[in-house]
Amino acid sequence: MVNAMAISDAESVVMDVLWRKAPQSAEDVVAALAASTDWQEATIKTLLNRLLKKGVVSAERDGKRYLYRPLLKRAEYVHSESKTLLDRLFDGRVAPLVAHFSEQRKLSKKDLAELKKLIEELDHDA
Amino acid sequence: MVNAMAISDAESVVMDVLWRKAPQSAEDVVAALAASTDWQEATIKTLLNRLLKKGVVSAERDGKRYLYRPLLKRAEYVHSESKTLLDRLFDGRVAPLVAHFSEQRKLSKKDLAELKKLIEELDHDA
DNA sequence: CATTTGCAATTACAGGCGTAATCTAAATAT
C-alpha cells in the first residue's frame, strides 16, 4: 500500500472537475465530463460515492440533491503524487527528473525558458 | 486503460532488481529482495511470471532454472511513467513541476545547484 | 529404478477499479 487513501485514475478525473469549480451537483459533474469522457451518469455517481467514502469530498444536501466539494486540496494531491514518483524513480529529487527529460531531448524551448527564469528567481531569493 | 501494458507497483520492484543486474535467476531476485521486502519466494515468482506474460522480461533456460532479464529498458519505463504524471498534473511540461516543488519549498540546495548547472549547460549547448 | 528435491507453473482468494444497471425514496405532476 503506497498511499494510505489512494485516489484512482478515474476518481482523479472527477476530482479535477471539482477542483475547477465547487461545489457542484452530480449532474454538474456529469455535464462537465460529457465532453471529455463517455462515462455514463451512473459511473460518475459511483465515483463520487467512492470519493465520499474515502473522505476526500464532502456532500451537502441541497434540496433533493447534493452539492459536492473537494476536501483534499489539489496542491496536496499533486504534491503527493509527484513525490511518490520522484521517490520511486529519481531518488526523491527534482533535478534528476529534469536531467532525464533533457537527456531524452524532451525539454521544450518553453520549458527551458521557464526553468531558467525560475532558477534565476530562486537564486536571487536565496 | 491508461497504459497499454502497465507494470504494477509490486512488479516494478522486481524490475528494479533486474535493471540493477541481469540476467538473474528467480533465486537471485528473491535474495536481492530479502532485505527490502518481506515477500515470500512464491510471491516473487508470481511477479516474475506476470512480467513474463506482459512481455517485459525474458526467461532463458539455464539448466533446471531460468535466467530472467528485462526487455523493457529502465529509461523507457521511467520516461513513460514521468510523462504520464506530467501530462496528468502539469500540462505535460517539466517547468511547472519544478515550480510546484519550489513553491512548496521542497527544492533542496543540492537540487538547486544541479538545476542551475543543468540549465547553464543546456543554454550553452543551444 | 525409485525417491527426494528444486524450480516453475497453476491455482487461489480477497480487495480495488472501471464500468455500469437496477432499486428505492422523495418530489412533482396529474
Added chain:
DNA sequence: ATATTTAGATTACGCCTGTAATTGCAAATG
C-alpha cells in the same frame, strides 16, 4: 392521492493486484 420523474444508494461483475499455497515435473541421488 396516485403516477411519474429524478437523484442517490445498492448491487453487479470481470479484470487487475498483492500475496501466496499447492501441484507438477525434471534432475539429482540413493
